[in-house]
Amino acid sequence: MSETTKRTRRYVLAERPATPTGSLQKGVLRYEEDVPVPRLQAEQVLVKVEWMSLDPATRSWMNDTPSSLPPSPLGETMRALGAGTVSASEHPDFAVGDRVCGLLGWQEDAVVNGSILRRVPEGVPLNASLNVLGIAGQTAWLGMHDIGRPRKGETVVVTAAAGSVGSVAVQLALASGARVIGVAGTPAKCTWVRELGADECVNYREDNVSAACSRLCPDGIDVIFDNVGGAMLDALLPYVAVNARVVLCGAISRHDGGRGPAPLHNWFHLLFNRVRMEGFIYMDHEARFDEIEADLLPRLRTGELRSREHVVEGLTAAPAALHTLFDGTNTGKLLVRVGHS
Numbered sequence: 001m002s003e004t005t006k007r008t009r010r011y012v013l014a015e016r017p018a019t020p021t022g023s024l025q026k027g028v029l030r031y032e033e034d035v036p037v038p039r040l041q042a043e044q045v046l047v048k049v050e051w052m053s054l055d056p057a058t059r060s061w062m063n064d065t066p067s068s069l070p071p072s073p074l075g076e077t078m079r080a081l082g083a084g085t086v087s088a089s090e091h092p093d094f095a096v097g098d099r100v101c102g103l104l105g106w107q108e109d110a111v112v113n114g115s116i117l118r119r120v121p122e123g124v125p126l127n128a129s130l131n132v133l134g135i136a137g138q139t140a141w142l143g144m145h146d147i148g149r150p151r152k153g154e155t156v157v158v159t160a161a162a163g164s165v166g167s168v169a170v171q172l173a174l175a176s177g178a179r180v181i182g183v184a185g186t187p188a189k190c191t192w193v194r195e196l197g198a199d200e201c202v203n204y205r206e207d208n209v210s211a212a213c214s215r216l217c218p219d220g221i222d223v224i225f226d227n228v229g230g231a232m233l234d235a236l237l238p239y240v241a242v243n244a245r246v247v248l249c250g251a252i253s254r255h256d257g258g259r260g261p262a263p264l265h266n267w268f269h270l271l272f273n274r275v276r277m278e279g280f281i282y283m284d285h286e287a288r289f290d291e292i293e294a295d296l297l298p299r300l301r302t303g304e305l306r307s308r309e310h311v312v313e314g315l316t317a318a319p320a321a322l323h324t325l326f327d328g329t330n331t332g333k334l335l336v337r338v339g340h341s
């Protein structure tokens with residue numbers, strides 16, 4: 001592939017992490033400067049990356065085992081969702097200045113096929129395309145609409161409720177007329193979940209989740225929107241109502257200190273109460289992203305849908321920021337403002 005005189009910076013996945021969860025040893029990610037930007041082929045687009053998304057899946061993609069997607073290839077730019085502006089185009093649908101998002105990778109300038117890009121709607125900040133209008137909103141919407149399907153008056157419990165997916169899930173459940181109980185890890189996060197309209201929020205680090213459920217959900221839980229799995233999910237299962245739905249959205253607890261996943265002991269409540277428990281991966285539903293956007297965009301524009309961001313500055317801040325998702329110190333959608341010098 002021929003090169004241009006333009007140079008960029010990026011992180012390459014240089015070796016696999018020694019353990020499937022937990023911190024990364026030195027050498028997993030290699031920072032490269034002065035990387036030549038390839039000349040565009042037909043259908044390709046050069047994007048100046050302005051925002052990059054760090055997601056729990058980012059850590060899984062570094063491993064040698066398939067997760068939501070196949071492993072990020074060794075020796076190539078590390079995979080990530082990003083948003084930016086088209087700076088050159090050989091694709092008929094994209095022109096210089098267009099605002100786009102997609103899998104752009106850990107780099108300042110990305111050459112990608114135009115077919116993988118989505119346009120960011122006019123008037124919407126680029127970063128929203130990685131948050132409420134992107135992975136967080138699409139995931140919460142699909143989990144709630146397809147699996148949770150809360151009805152007026154039902155009780156919904158959302159775990160990691162203050163997070164980017166969780167906080168949208170809380171708001172969508174409230175919009176359907178359900179009673180919503182959040183679970184989050186600090187008093188400040190619980191305050192935010194209540195500000196979003198949740199009826200209650202349990203701080204799982206201070207309160208016993210099981211005891212809180214028996215107090216707060218006297219008629220049982222109709223929908224569990226679970227981002228955590230393991231012991232947290234296990235504590236909720238004894239409270240499922242008849243015909244409840246359990247949305248398996250995430251399993252972030254398996255990253256706990258690198259100890260790996262905890263078993264479920266209370267699975268039999270699913271049987272006795274005729275419960276449907278189902279996992280999903282939002283990327284499988286790309287064909288529906290326009291439909292989801294059409295529902296979420298007006299709510300974003302009117303301010304009905306609220307979100308928080310935890311922004312770190314510069315590409316080189318990304319490796320150290322990743323762990324905040326797993327120790328709970330991120331305070332909203334974890335984004336890197338890529339910046340260019």
Ligand SMILES: NC(=O)c1ccc[n+]([C@@H]2O[C@H](COP(=O)([O-])OP(=O)(O)OC[C@H]3O[C@@H](n4cnc5c(N)ncnc54)[C@H](OP(=O)(O)O)[C@@H]3O)[C@@H](O)[C@H]2O)c1
Nearest residue numbers: 056139160163164165184185227250251252253281282328
């Ligand atoms: N199915 C899909 O297609 C899909 C797509 C995107 C994301 N997801 C999943 O959705 C979940 C949330 O992702 P996100 O991007 O929105 O992240 P996030 O919620 O913004 O951040 C992660 C939060 O998880 C909580 N957490 C971490 N370890 C925990 C543990 N051991 N027990 C309880 N809570 C823990 C922490 O909050 P606290 O301080 O409250 O503990 C942390 O802030 C993840 O599991 C992710 O994998 C799934």
